[in-house]
Amino acid sequence: MSDSAETFTNIDAALTDVVEPGADASQASQIHLTAQHPLPYWLVNVPRNQWPATCPDFLKGLPDKNIEILATLDADYRRLNWDGVKDLVRTNDIGKFQRVPSDLRRYLEYMFYIKQKYGSVMDFVLTERLHWDADDLKPRGPAFEHDDDFKVLYNDWPYGLDREIVHLVIWTKFDLDEDPATGLLTPSMWKKIDDYIEKTFRSRISPDHIIWFKNWKSLKSIHALEHFHVMLYKPDRDFIADITHGDVPLVEKIAQGA
Known part of the structure; x- marks a missing residue:
């Protein structure tokens, strides 16, 4: 599996775990996820049933460092010893x-x-x-x-x-x-x-x-x-x-x- 495909698979699996049974998927269906177009940084680590339709104002205009951090899964983050x-x-x-x-x-x-x-x-x-x-x-x-x-x-x-x-x-x-x-x-x-x-x-x-x-x-x-x-x-x-x-x-x- 390619790195990009593996990254997408990990993100999708992590988000699928938090979807509540019967949750409305209308918003999620509007966001097309592929290995070439991974999840936007403003949706990562957010339960799928809580996805906003657009990027929240508090996450707009951020420096690259913050965007890179936000685009990382919590599960992939390594705490500093x-x-x-x-x-x-x-x-x-x-x-x-x-x-x-x-x-x-x-x-x-x-x-x-x-x-x-x-x-x-x-x-x-x-x-x-x-x-x-x-x-x-x-x-x-x-x-x-x-x-x-x-x-x-x-x-x-x-x-x-x-x-x-x-x-x-x-x-x-x-x-x-x-x-x-x-x-x-x-x-x-x-x-x-x-x-x-x-x-x-x-x-x-x-x-x-x-x-x-x-x-x-x-x-x-x-x-x-x-x-x-x-x-x-x-x-x-x-x-x-x-x-x-x-x-x-x-x-x-x-x-x-x-």
Whole structure:
């Protein structure tokens, strides 16, 4: 069997498994699937009885990277292991982090909804996740000296990583100073963050099970709110519940119908 035919067969078989008996196939019959014309990216990983007639607005005009991910079956996606995570961070190749295809679809749909309801993702995060007043974002003091100036939460839409990896985001009211020439953290800011990591995480978790990074400006989904990322391998879940004050990521809340 050719590669293209095998790909089509795998997609069709996966979708056939989720078709409910007696489901209306009128929409599906309008989409002609062949090995030469595989399933459009906006239908992959969607149960056949839920296929939209046209590409949803939240999936239009996407960059090639996202389209390639969305066109991949969840069953064919390979989660990144801990060594792979460390390699990407240490080589500053963080642009290669990506979400599980169906998670990416849900993420894009939710971001589309958020922008319509709140005006911007930043306004949503401030109001619903951080519970910070947009008119009171001035830090009380230097970096990490006041608990009110930063907050630790789950990454609401984590990357497609080993399920033993916990992805946290530390949001800050204070600036995370960068070198304007390189876009990288200044040495003094890097040390302040690493000292915080040492005090907060390395005292509780093996240093080899912790890694942190700050997104390049081009990769930030929320530009007006400073934040950096911490990934932990096999951490104590009670510790995570304590440091996040019992936070639950949005992706789990949505899955639970909250």
